[in-house]
Amino acid sequence: MIGKFLKTKSRLRLFNDFLTLVLIVLALYIFALPLIPQLSWYNTKPTPIARSHQHVVTPQQAVVYHPSGNELVIPSINLNQHIFTGTSIYTVNLGVWMRPNGSTPDKGSNTIFVGHRFTYTNPRGVFYFLGNIHIGDSIVVYWQNKTYMYQVNQIKVVVPTDTTVEDPTNTPIITLYTCTPLWSLKDRLVIIASEVSVQ
DSSP states (O other): OHHHHHHHHHHHHHHHHHHHHHHHHHHHHHHHGGGHHHHHHHHSOOOOSSOSTTOOOOHHHHTTOOOSSOEEEEGGGTEEEEEEEOSSGGGGGGSEEEOTTSOOGGGTSEEEEEOOSOOSSSSSOTTTTGGGOOTTOEEEEEETTEEEEEEEEEEEEEOTTOGGGGOOOSSOEEEEEEEESTTOSSEEEEEEEEEEEEO
């Protein structure tokens, strides 16, 4: 009787140890997953199309690429994404979403692009590396067969309720924003760039 009790207790302890190990591995996975793309960026950092402080991609460099549709290109972080439009908030799940309450590049006001930085279904969201952008970096928007060149002139963090970043402007700019810190909805990382040329 005692032997049977000890055998059952031993099996329960093994099962308990196994469950504990599974929970530890799962917790490590949940906490490490947001950082894996960042580690791969530093280990295999690709050479950007154009990257130096205060360097602007020239119009000649930008027109070499001919996209099949509307695209957002950020050379310094090797981002090249199709621009999705639509009125549903769920459009952001497709990639880079041009907010319908903003302008478009051809209208000369504030064009707003939003994208996920991290989700557990897509750890490397379209704006995952947005935090690696610097003042002076170039951003190119291909919109309706024209090339719009921008230069980053402001980087800031705002609270989610700060909608002033979406206000119309008298000059042509683009505003990109995403969640920050990486695994949180706490704040918004905002990148603002002014238009420098149109081809």
